[in-house]
Amino acid sequence: MDGTDVPMLVPAEHLTSGRVLEGRHAAQLGAEPDWDTFRALFPLLRTDRYLAACSQGPLATPVEVAVRRFMDSWRTWGNPWEAEWMPLVRTAAAKFAHLIGAPPESVGTTASVSAALATVLSALDFRERRKVVVSTLEFPSVLDILVALRDAGRIELDVLEPVAGDLPLSLVDRAIDEQTALVCVSSVSYRSGSQLPVREIADLAHERGALCLVDAYQSLGALKLDVADVRADVVVSGTLKYLLGTPGVALLYARPELAAALEPTATGWRAQSDPFSVRLDRLDYADGGARFEAGTPSIIACYAADAALELLLTIGSTAIEGRILRLARAFVEGLQARGVVPLGPTGPGQLGPMVAVPVRGDPYEWQYRLAREERVITSARGKALRFAFHCYSTPDDVEACLDILDRTQCAIRA
Ligand SMILES: Cc1ncc(COP(=O)(O)O)c(C=O)c1O
Incomplete structure (x- = not known):
């Protein structure tokens, strides 16, 4: 998808009726999420494991198309404030x-x-x-x-x-x-x-x-x-x-x-x-x-x-939350099995999408090293490396992250 087929000056009623994602993606995702299809919407995930949505979410193709739609409307109309932008x-x-x-x-x-x-x-x-x-x-x-x-x-x-x-x-x-x-x-x-x-x-x-x-x-x-x-x-x-x-x-x-x-x-x-x-x-x-x-x-x-x-919204918050918490839980259990204690409490109702792993040395160094050498994108903050799961993440991501922690020995064990 390159965005050239996106209609310009979209009528306001189309924008309010949930038709922005009309067509391919909405139909493919349907009521029961097809996570592989969803994942395929993120070009970066073809090459990298992405665990940094606590810092910045990765670019999805429909979002890129929408940004191009803005450029198209600007290039074509100049100032469509009332006709398109403010609606x-x-x-x-x-x-x-x-x-x-x-x-x-x-x-x-x-x-x-x-x-x-x-x-x-x-x-x-x-x-x-x-x-x-x-x-x-x-x-x-x-x-x-x-x-x-x-x-x-x-x-x-x-x-x-x-x-x-x-x-x-x-x-x-x-x-x-x-x-x-x-x-x-x-x-x-x-x-x-x-x-x-x-x-x-x-x-x-x-x-x-x-x-x-x-x-x-x-x-x-x-x-x-x-x-x-x-x-x-x-x-x-x-x-x-x-x-x-x-x-x-x-x-x-x-x-x-x-x-x-x-x-x-x-x-x-x-x-x-x-x-x-x-x-x-x-x-x-x-x-x-x-x-x-x-x-x-x-x-x-x-x-x-x-x-x-x-x-x-097309996928729905319930499905998204369920998948994310399953993945985060599997990661936490893997950490616990290795004697690594995440920063925050991880009991039921306490675990969130992001798990902060205390690491030896400079977390920013680890962030850059994992991105460079392992193509695993995380987010350092304070003394921890943050692993953030989203519904594009997979059980394989969880395993790969645990494997990296084993190989690099970067996490502090209790
Ligand atoms: C929980 C939380 N609140 C506020 C902010 C700051 O938001 P903004 O830069 O939009 O002011 C951030 C940014 O990371 C955040 O994580």
Whole structure:
């Protein structure tokens, strides 16, 4: 597939009806996933084993085609903002909403997860309740933004330290009190790879009148997340990891009743109900997730996200999660048999798509060496080498990774 057959200036109704992946792939994948067919959509997997979706997902051919469709539309039409580009942005957001079981209008696009967080925080009133609870399992950006707000005198910060890589619920329970405005938690820690008990944490937050913001960047695309089930107030995620898109766009869900009450001060023209009117008396925010937007989104990244989401929705989260957790479990059992203890807890409900293996020496050296010598692409972080499974991964990948750990002796044994 080279993308030259892709129609240009796709009518908006085609974009919203799930026909972006029309034809070959959707038909081949069908209701029961054909994993070999899915795997064949990733050219890189013909030569390399790919275990780095916790850092960046590999390029799928339908995503490449979508990026070319953007180039075609730009080359041919110049500025098809209303005819094609903005409807596509809304479609991509709607697909994300569908993925997490949210109403389409409850999702907005932002430039990054960092931008999404800053926008949400700019809308919260910390005068009555000043405290934000967070742990060091969160991605640095989350902590950076919160520390900046603390140092500016806007919030008090309670930073929890994990116990043996875990965030015990009792710790969170003790931290949330009547002064707490917000709890920020990842669905899966970028560092330990473990799932965190977001649903229970959201319940604790709500019991005490606080809000819960879930950073789902390290799980969406790999694990199921339904906002009705998790009861999160805000969910943020970028698209470039397990969601298989490119850098350049992030997505933000806000519970509709909460969104209606929030007025971000980190804002811009796209957050307004009429983006082109200038209101000097009072801003008139758009409804739903759109009120957390700011400036022009990365259209090219939205094309990629749209196609990638279509691909994942075609397979379905249940099948994807099942396969990934089976593979990750087999890897963990192989590690345990070798006396290697992954960084985070790996019990039922705790194991995520990524397993962080503590290694001897410099993990980045191992990452480059495995990529160069073994054509196994992993992702180093901290003192660990991260092995991230997706539904294109195979039992053979698991065996090959364990075999490499045996041969190189890079993993630290307990
Ligand atoms: C869990 C998590 N949150 C946030 C981020 C940062 O996202 P962004 O670069 O879009 O701000 C990352 C990036 O790796 C991440 O893994």
